[in-house]
Amino acid sequence: MRKILFLGDSNGTKELLEKARAQGIYTIVTDYFEPRHSTAKLLADEYWMISTNKLDQLEKKCKSDHIQAVISGASDFNIEMSIQLCERLGLPCYCTYKIWKDSKDKRLFKAICKKTGVLTPRDYEVSHLLARQELEKINYPVIVKPIDLCSNAGVSYCHNEVELVEAYQYAESLSDQAQVIVERMLEGIEFCSYYALAEKEASFLTLVIRLPQPGYLKYCYSMNTTLNCITERYIKEMDPAVTKLLKEMGCWEGIACVQGILDKDNQFYAFEMCYCPETSYLISPWGKVCGFDAVSWLLDCAIGKKHSKDSLPLGLWKSNQRCANSYILFSKKDGVISEINGFDRIELLPNVEVRLHAHKGDYVKKYYPLGNIMFDAEDYEHTCEMIRAINRNIEIKNTLGENVIIYFDDFDTLEKIDKGYEASKIYTNFGRS
DSSP states (O other): OOEEEEESOOTTHHHHHHHHHHTTOEEEEESSSOGGGOHHHHHSSEEEOOOTTOHHHHHHHHHHTTOOEEEEOSOHHHHHHHHHHHHHHTOOOSSOHHHHHHHHOHHHHHHHHHHHTOOOOOEEOOOTTOOHHHHTTOOSSEEEEETTOOTTTTOEEESSHHHHHHHHHHHHHHOTTOOEEEEEOOOEEEEEEEEEEETTEEEEEEEEEEEOOTTSOTTOOOEEESOOSOHHHHHHHTHHHHHHHHHHHTOOSEEEEEEEEEETTSOEEEEEEEOSSOSSSOHHHHHHHHOOOHHHHHHHHHHTOOOOGGGSOOSGGGGOOSEEEEEEEEESSOEEEEEEESHHHHTTSTTEEEEEOOOTTOEEOTTOEEEEEEEEESSHHHHHHHHHHHHHHOEEEETTSOBOEEOOOOHHHHHHHHHTOOHHHHOOOOOOO
């Protein structure tokens, strides 16, 4: 029987594991978490208590147990470990370690964007010396970030020189390369554009809008939705250049996404890419909405089944009759979880799936993703109805009796994005770090 090893339990792991089991593949999950805190371990045929960063130990175990495939869900760290482990074992993988590292290099990404015609925000030349002549050329606000990190690690939003100097030193301290990018802060509709890849060709899948709750960190994307009025414009104005970008980056198999903003100047800009399975926690309702089985596509890549460019989905976005949504529940303060209530009622609603990442007794930090609730809906009104029902029913309390969930209720911005307002009229100052 074919055996597949899953590194960790992150978003998408459950769906990949269930698909593998349905195909008769023997499933194993490994990380250092106890099974009671891992949905995937409870579902798998077997689990190991080996941390995903113990590559030497995992390599030896995989060889002795005759593992024939390795895969990870949407965890940047575990994806990187799975790529390295596949290379050690000579197993198929959609991505090489070099391409993975290149995709995380923000400066290289900007250079290739320029080469392929993808707009990026203006960047400023600022060295570690933070020289006066460099600082005087900056127009605020700006965003400061390490060149080689992802998932918003080390990112700061700066409105003056004092904030910039502090943010630069912080980002530099986190960067393995000790390099930092300073660029104009974009303000508008943030999105992820997803592509299926085969034989060096890319096919657009869907556009996901990412919204924070006003008053909290800008990159705590509470609401992720395919509901929007800008997809057709994106296809016309940005898609041709993005497909060239993905080819130039070496993204030839699997699924990739480009993150960007429709800025208040009414232009599309890209600021990052992710060569990984899924970053907006929407892999489950995706298939129901766009008719593309992303889970099977990714699993095929892991087990060595090649896709032809003729099998790429074309124009599926045109027939989307519903919208896919993922409501990510962030914690608004540090503390130990004492109560989790109402999720059983939410799971009874049609087209809803719940993924809890926090458990009673867990200590969680501020802005930790406690879980996410995925659902598909008919339209804007139905989406708002579902969000309100979720907000009424669920709570997660700490030992002080405080409900720590950041609830999303920015229905005004959601409506503007759905109805077709100009980007300059949609933008809201959602808050900053």
